[in-house]
């Protein structure tokens with residue numbers, strides 16, 4: 407999906423949709439006092455069992471029978487909401503908005519309060535964990551993400567260190583509060599970038615449309631790229647477990663730029679690192695559904711399934727029924743309304759959603 411546009415996302419496509427849930431949510435978010443609170447204080451073990459009271463989205467993601475498909479929107483919080491725009495005027499720095507517990511909670515709950523979706527995604531970014539393993543970055547208004555010291559040599563690798571989860575305490579705190587705020591009425595969604603997608607930023611130093619440096623590196627410095635991707639796989643696995651232990655019901659893995667690779671290159675440079683993550687997380691948190699999304703994934707669906715994730719996020723270039731046929735019944739799918747539909751009149755949008763899940 408395009409980053410700037412929200413996408414309506416539906417899991418488990420065999421039932422009818424119902425965009426508003428019956429749950430009533432009327433309380434204001436609870437914001438804790440601004441004391442330092444480190445991950446160890448709210449460490450809870452990953453759940454190893456399922457429960458009938460698990461939220462609908464979690465059940466659908468696991469492939470359990472559900473009465474209707476759950477609905478949520480990717481890029482749920484954001485610029486289309488005036489309440490968010492007002493908050494962003496008061497706190498113009500994206501880093502501040504996404505790294506301050508009370509702001510994260512407030513922004514994450516804005517769409518929940520407005521629409522009661524079945525999933526509440528934490529307001530964060532795939533780059534948020536980078537400084538916690540040695541890669542500082544900025545988000546510039548026009549250029550977007552900028553990495554201060556891109557890594558493309560052995561020398562650059564020296565700045566990497568194991569992820570320090572204490573530096574991400576605001577993520578853990580926010581998930582814990584979100585979990586409490588939405589009660590059992592929605593799934594709390596955590597997310598991460600896949601190693602290849604994160605590496606595009608770390609190597610190129612900023613957003614790219616050509617991926618020239620990193621694709622060249624696959625041939626000119628494969629050992630450096632492999633070392634970087636392995637480091638990312640371990641750090642991201644630790645970060646996922648931390649998110650689950652802090653309260654995330656479900657984790658979405660964004661390999662947004664995986665579709666920029668020819669499929670055989672994706673097999674070599676993305677898939678093994680996603681598989682490593684799946685294996686570590688499934689070992690520690692066997693009941694947590696993992697969702698894998700790639701932009702432009704029509705050429706990769708079967709390969710995505712082979713990573714062992716529980717749900718495949720289809721983008722809108724893949725017909726839902728075709729995707730379902732290609733993936734088989736034993737895996738859940740989510741997707742895949744074209745975000746541009748959100749600019750259509752409501753009846754047209756409703757019709758498109760009905761068509762997708764019909």
Ligand SMILES: Cc1c2[nH]c(c1CCC(=O)O)Cc1[nH]c(c(CCC(=O)O)c1C)Cc1[nH]c(c(CCC(=O)O)c1C)Cc1[nH]c(c(C)c1CCC(=O)O)C2
Nearest residue numbers: 408409480481482483484485529530531532550613660662
């Ligand atoms: C602009 C940008 C950022 N970070 C990134 C970009 C894209 C740059 C490019 O095209 O290469 C990188 C990024 N961040 C995210 C992804 C994966 C999702 C995708 O493929 O679109 C990607 C590829 C998750 C995210 N990044 C963000 C969310 C939002 C979570 C939610 O509320 O749904 C997600 C899932 C939030 C984010 N992250 C960022 C901003 C400015 C915002 C939104 C804040 C705003 O609108 O003012 C910084």
